[in-house]
Amino acid sequence: MIEMMYREALRRAIDEEMQRDPLVFLMGETIAERGGSYKVTEGLWRKYGPQRVIDTPIAEASFTGMAVGAALVGCRPVIEILFIDFAMLAMDQIVNQAAKYDFISGGQGTVPMVVRTQGGAGNGLAAQHSQSLEALFYHIPGLKVVMPSTPQDAYGLLKAAIRDEHPVVFIEHKLLYMTKGPVSEEETVIPLGRADIKRSGTDVTLVTYSHMTLKCLEAAALLESEGISVEVVDLRTLSPLDKDTVLSSARKTGRVIIVHEAVKRGGIGGDIAAMLMEEAYDDLDGPVLRIAGRNTPIPYNLNIEKACVPSVADIVEGVLRMV
Amino acid sequence: MPTPPAKGGSPRPPEPILLGMYRSIYATRQFELKCIELYRQGLIRGYLHPYIGQEAVAAGACAALNPADYIVSTHRGHGHCISKGADLKLMMAEIMGKATGYCRGHGGSMHISDKRVNNLGANGIVGAGIPIATGAGMGIKVRGTDQVVVVFFSDGASNNGVFAESLNLAGIYGLPVVYLLENNHYAVSTPIECATGCCDLAGRGPAYGIPGICVDGNDALAVYREAAAAVARARRGQGPTLIEAKTYRHGGHHVNDPGLYMDPAVLAEWKARDPLLRTRRAIDDDARSAEIEAQVDAELEAAVAFATNSPEPSVDAFLAGIEDR
């Protein structure tokens, strides 16, 4: 294993896939010579040239549509939409075009493209640069949604996303880019649709993903010293959802809390809770809980921004309420 | 064909207009410098996009407006806000995230709006203000008033689809909107030459059947003259105008961007055409400009004190208020 930052792991995945497949190319705003705002594509323009690492004007709707078109003629475009908030400008192409083509054409063509984007609160960027909007994409049949929490997962899952025959919305978190972790030295592809048990335990299951995984692990460590054994299931891929791993953990512990940063209303948590009711009701020792973002746009001020997103203390408290 | 920038000196506007523009320019410059200082001290967080170098555009355009006219602004919006008549206290409090700020500390630098003076607000989404302004123009038409909207946006936004759609719409309906394209030659680090095959941005007006005018954006008098003409046309029901004001940032895209990609020689040329110095020279009366500067300095000092002494928003009150959102 080698120690790497999340953003370096993403870069390595893109680099290896570009090397392996000349049909992989990148488009986005200031991703070329400047290497992207979060420095994920740094160095790739120099290595692969302006034919394959392409800066676009501020034209999200159209360059996303271009990715759909390029994918239809055999390329594997990986586009970067700098903030998930800006992906709202490209919703027609993602939702009505990329997600539908395979179906409406009766299987004549697929759209193997990756939309890399980034969300989450925590940097004082306010309501239009801090959202967690994964549920919008999760809701759409025909889209895969990936939200890795560690450098290793970011690396292996991005490689799988690029190789996938279908459109993948790959959502990074702005607070994760600089986090470090071990990444396998040998080439590794992590299949989409498999959750990862980041910590095993027997009393309570926390189902989570992306940056909240780190907070859940912190909470689990604190709870261990109180004699409570917490299992942390990192979904990694929201769609396809790894129901088996969630269900077997729920059956083992009998108690489940779903933890996500996105607002609770209409969130992934509600869907997973309903799935547990439908499929594991008899194995549960009590109601499934959700610890999630507050139902509000993210404010600018530090104190109130913090209050909108679940904290480690909120998770600890939630678990204590349950056991 | 778009009109090229006027050669030679611009005719002097009435004295109060000239002094008002200088006040806006000087206040914006000092306000931005203070914000940068406070940012470095950790008292401002998030994104901060200084308007330094472009002050004459907002000052000139807003000088052509009545208080009842609307403006729509951008992420680089402090100059628009100040030039439309903002209270520096409420602005500074907002940017420092205080409960007393324009947006109760919810918005920060990128989201200031000021209903009192019909500033419909800044925006974190590039280009988003353009259709909003177009709609405000439609609203004015429906209500039958003689108000006008000026929408500020920059070269980057002009390459977004909403720009094309909005110009087309405003042209069809003859809306009272002045599209003020501040061509500061960069969208973040992307030079305009790399973002379009045709850098004559004013020329996009005639493509939609509306006048396209190019003006020296570092010349407040020239901006005022063109804006006043466009506003007068809009008020008379003669429809929209696109004004391209050529200007330049004096630094990087935001406070943490050193702007190393900017050619120092070109930057030096633009700095030599500093809108602040040019407007002060146009006044040509040291006593009067010094008087304005002293007033602004005092106002700014009071604004910083007000913001510093203001309370943070209450977390409990905030959380209590959100469940019905």
Ligand SMILES: Cc1ncc(C[n+]2csc(CCOP(=O)(O)OP(=O)(O)O)c2C)c(N)n1
């Ligand atoms: C829709 C959208 N895409 C991308 C961004 C990120 N972004 C913020 S400012 C900016 C550059 C804008 O350039 P321009 O319109 O020329 O305005 P300027 O910064 O020069 O004032 C970009 C790309 C954004 N805020 N919104």
Ligand SMILES: [Mg+2]
């Ligand atoms: Mg610009």
